[in-house]
Amino acid sequence: MKDLLGQWVDGMVGQLRAAGVVPDGPLPAFKIERPKERGHGDFSTNAAMVLARVARMKPRDLAARLLETLPADQQDIERWEIAGPGFINFFVSAARLRRQVHAIIDAGPDYGRSHMGQSEKIMVEFVSANPTGPIHVGHGRGAVTGDVLCRLLTATGYQVHREYYINDAGRQINVLGRSVLHRCRERLEHSSHPLPADFYPGEYVSDILDAMPEELRQSLHAWLASTQPHKEEETVLAATTRFAIDWVLDDIKKDLARLDIHFDHWFSERRLHEQGGIDHALNVLRSKDLIHDGLLEKPKGGAERSQDPWETRKQPLFRATAFGDDVDRPLQKPDGQYTYFAADIAYHLNKYERGFDRLVNIWGADHGGYVKRVEAALEGLTGKKGILHVLLVQMVNLTRNGQPVRMSKRAGNFVTLRDVVDQVGADAVRFWFLTRASASQLDFDLDLAVARSNDNPVYYVQYAHARICSIWRQMEEKGIHAGTLDAGSLSLDAELDLIRYLDTYPETVALAAIHLEPHRIVFYLQDLAAMFHTYYNATRILDDDPQVRMGRLALCQAVRQVIVNGLQLMGVKAPEQM
RNA sequence: GCGCCCGUGGCUCAAUAGGACAGAGCAACGGCCUUCUAAGCCGUGGGUUGCAGGUUCGAGUCCUGCCGGGCGCGCCA
Numbered sequence: 001m002k003d004l005l006g007q008w009v010d011g012m013v014g015q016l017r018a019a020g021v022v023p024d025g026p027l028p029a030f031k032i033e034r035p036k037e038r039g040h041g042d043f044s045t046n047a048a049m050v051l052a053r054v055a056r057m058k059p060r061d062l063a064a065r066l067l068e069t070l071p072a073d074q075q076d077i078e079r080w081e082i083a084g085p086g087f088i089n090f091f092v093s094a095a096r097l098r099r100q101v102h103a104i105i106d107a108g109p110d111y112g113r114s115h116m117g118q119s120e121k122i123m124v125e126f127v128s129a130n131p132t133g134p135i136h137v138g139h140g141r142g143a144v145t146g147d148v149l150c151r152l153l154t155a156t157g158y159q160v161h162r163e164y165y166i167n168d169a170g171r172q173i174n175v176l177g178r179s180v181l182h183r184c185r186e187r188l189e190h191s192s193h194p195l196p197a198d199f200y201p202g203e204y205v206s207d208i209l210d211a212m213p214e215e216l217r218q219s220l221h222a223w224l225a226s227t228q229p230h231k232e233e234e235t236v237l238a239a240t241t242r243f244a245i246d247w248v249l250d251d252i253k254k255d256l257a258r259l260d261i262h263f264d265h266w267f268s269e270r271r272l273h274e275q276g277g278i279d280h281a282l283n284v285l286r287s288k289d290l291i292h293d294g295l296l297e298k299p300k301g302g303a304e305r306s307q308d309p310w311e312t313r314k315q316p317l318f319r320a321t322a323f324g325d326d327v328d329r330p331l332q333k334p335d336g337q338y339t340y341f342a343a344d345i346a347y348h349l350n351k352y353e354r355g356f357d358r359l360v361n362i363w364g365a366d367h368g369g370y371v372k373r374v375e376a377a378l379e380g381l382t383g384k385k386g387i388l389h390v391l392l393v394q395m396v397n398l399t400r401n402g403q404p405v406r407m408s409k410r411a412g413n414f415v416t417l418r419d420v421v422d423q424v425g426a427d428a429v430r431f432w433f434l435t436r437a438s439a440s441q442l443d444f445d446l447d448l449a450v451a452r453s454n455d456n457p458v459y460y461v462q463y464a465h466a467r468i469c470s471i472w473r474q475m476e477e478k479g480i481h482a483g484t485l486d487a488g489s490l491s492l493d494a495e496l497d498l499i500r501y502l503d504t505y506p507e508t509v510a511l512a513a514i515h516l517e518p519h520r521i522v523f524y525l526q527d528l529a530a531m532f533h534t535y536y537n538a539t540r541i542l543d544d545d546p547q548v549r550m551g552r553l554a555l556c557q558a559v560r561q562v563i564v565n566g567l568q569l570m571g572v573k574a575p576e577q578m
Numbered sequence: 579g580c581g582c583c584c585g586u587g588g589c590u591c592a593a594u595a596g597g598a599c600a601g602a603g604c605a606a607c608g609g610c611c612u613u614c615u616a617a618g619c620c621g622u623g624g625g626u627u628g629c630a631g632g633u634u635c636g637a638g639u640c641c642u643g644c645c646g647g648g649c650g651c652g653c654c655a
Contacts, residue, residue: 029595031595031597033594033595033597034594035597035598036593036594036597036598036599036600036601037598037599039598040598044597044598046597046636049597049635049636050635052635053635059635083598084597084598085597085598085635085636086635087597087598130655132655167655169655170654170655171654171655172654172655173655198654269655296652296653298652299580299651299652311652311653313653315653325581326580326581326651330652330653331653332653333652333653333654334653335653337653339652339653339654340653340654340655341653343655364649365582365583365648365649365650366649366650367649367650367655368581368582368583368649368650369581369582369649369650369651370650371581371582372581372582392582392583392649394583394584394648394649395648395649435590435591436590436591437591437592439583439584440583440584440591441583441584441648441649443590456617457603459617460603460617460618462617463615463617463618464618466615466617467614467615467618468614470614470615471614472614473614474614474615475614478614504594507594508594511594511595514595515595519592520592520594523591523592523593523602526602526603527592527602530602530603533618533619534618534619534620536614536618536619537610537616537618537619537620538619538620540613540614541614542613542614577615578615578617
């Protein structure tokens with residue numbers, strides 16, 4: 001409906017332009033919006049105010065001229081007015097609103113979907129947690145956010161590709177293998193050894209050992225039993241590590257599947273190395289003279305934490321400062337290995353070369369410091385700005401009994417995502433993660449969520465849906481035939497307001513996709529549910545008058561459809577009974 | 579010290595691409611179940627949007643500077 005108004009106002013301005021009231025050439029942008037205040041109509045435009053300057057007229061006078069061009073024969077706008085400093089307010093007719101109910105019912109699951117994205121290819125990379133242990137609650141928030149973003153972008157006409165970047169190269173990964181070895185040795189010798197500082201202590205390390213194929217276990221034992229430094233150390237460790245990664249990845253996949261989160265592709269960093277992706281990316285950078293040998297200043301913070309003294313040496317650096325980063329970034333470690341950043345450059349070039357128009361990354365807030373350099377690299381590689389959108393998802397503050405639960409992978413006392421899903425259920429976890437903008441920190445209280453109290457927001461929305469379903473069950477019991485739904489009798493303020501709000505749903509979906517803000521849908525659903533609950537409490541749906549009943553049933557059907565569509569976008573179930 | 583994020587009733591958060599009088603929930607208090615599910619509804623209080631400037635017809639929203647909180651700051655991933 002908003003689009004329709006937009007066309008009209010464009011037409012009105014066009015006529016004034018033809019009449020010479022408004023000059024040719026580019027005009028300042030005006031817009032159509034829905035006023036917060038009901039008394040200001042269903043739609044309003046600031047066109048007269050924005051154009052007043054170029055038209056050399058007072059805003060209100062210009063508004064009057066604009067309205068003279070409004071077609072007289074239309075039925076959709078009941079009345080209009082000039083208000084305040086020069087707003088033009090439009091009031092949609094009740095007949096038009098009633099038709100909207102049928103439009104929603106007819107569109108069904110497609111209501112809210114659009115072709116806005118024009119099949120643009122967009123990759124969303126999310127979760128990408130290191131395969132060194134189970135994913136925790138923080139990852140879960142990123143996972144749900146990414147998943148819903150994908151659903152949103154798909155619904156608005158983008159071609160979406162979901163990807164998980166596996167950090168299966170580098171030191172951390174070997175530490176996982178060594179941790180398994182360590183656990184194996186303990187078992188073999190029936191004793192416990194002090195765990196080296198950075199080894200993984202979690203229970204799952206034993207699980208990995210248990211799941212190990214006999215053959216690999218044997219070679220492990222053989223190697224551990226030998227007193228001499230074993231020349232097969234590298235291969236045994238590599239095989240163990242490989243197995244451990246696969247096990248953990250499989251574990252992660254299961255956790256994500258519990259939340260109905262799936263990926264199109266799991267991209268291996270190791271493979272990127274093996275296939276020369278990094279050399280390729282660095283060659284591209286070199287060809288553009290974006291790598292130079294330079295010295296790196298000792299960083300300000302963090303240095304205190306490190307035991308190793310800072311050593312200044314000449315090394316290849318990416319010219320990140322040419323693209324707005326603070327310092328040029330190193331590409332190689334002292335031992336000649338590539339840095340994580342070098343691999344990241346290669347990975348993002350790889351994404352680009354696979355033909356994606358836009359890249360979205362969902363990162364934890366603790367990776368915020370890397371945004372600039374990756375953006376810089378991508379701009380350097382492609383010459384284009386703004387391909388990459390990094391969405392930083394802030395921390396989840398987990399509490400239990402009001403006490404903060406510490407989450408540290410190293411300390412081994414983190415709460416896994418699985419724990420939380422087990423306790424709270426997938427629907428509540430998903431919904432809860434979406435109740436805040438991702439840039440805001442999120443408090444997640446396990447007790448509250450476990451308690452299944454009224455504070456749990458998902459029930460509120462699901463309940464609205466279940467209530468509507470129950471009306472149909474009620475009809476069945478009473479032997480009332482639904483017949484053909486007809487919104488014609490709807491006339492209460494509450495009913496028309498409800499329709500107006502239903503009408504905003506497609507805009508909300510579009511804006512959520514444009515801004516990459518899934519939480520907007522959750523807020524919408526909560527508001528819609530609230531409006532419905534109010535209406536339901538005040539109005540008898542199954543009225544004795546068949547005409548009235550038909551209308552209300554039609555409205556309920558439309559509300560139900562929008563709730564279903566919205567929950568579907570959130571990946572949350574819409575139970576028919578609660 | 580530098581970078582990013584955040585700052586809105588007692589608490590947790592909204593506020594539609596800068597729009598008209600800043601809204602919900604929780605908490606507090608008072609009401610509503612012989613009629614479609616009370617996991618619900620209605621009502622009452624509660625705000626100088628951290629502070630100070632600036633841009634604009636108009637600022638919670640944009641710019642600058644402070645203040646407060648979070649995250650990050652080898653050549654870890």
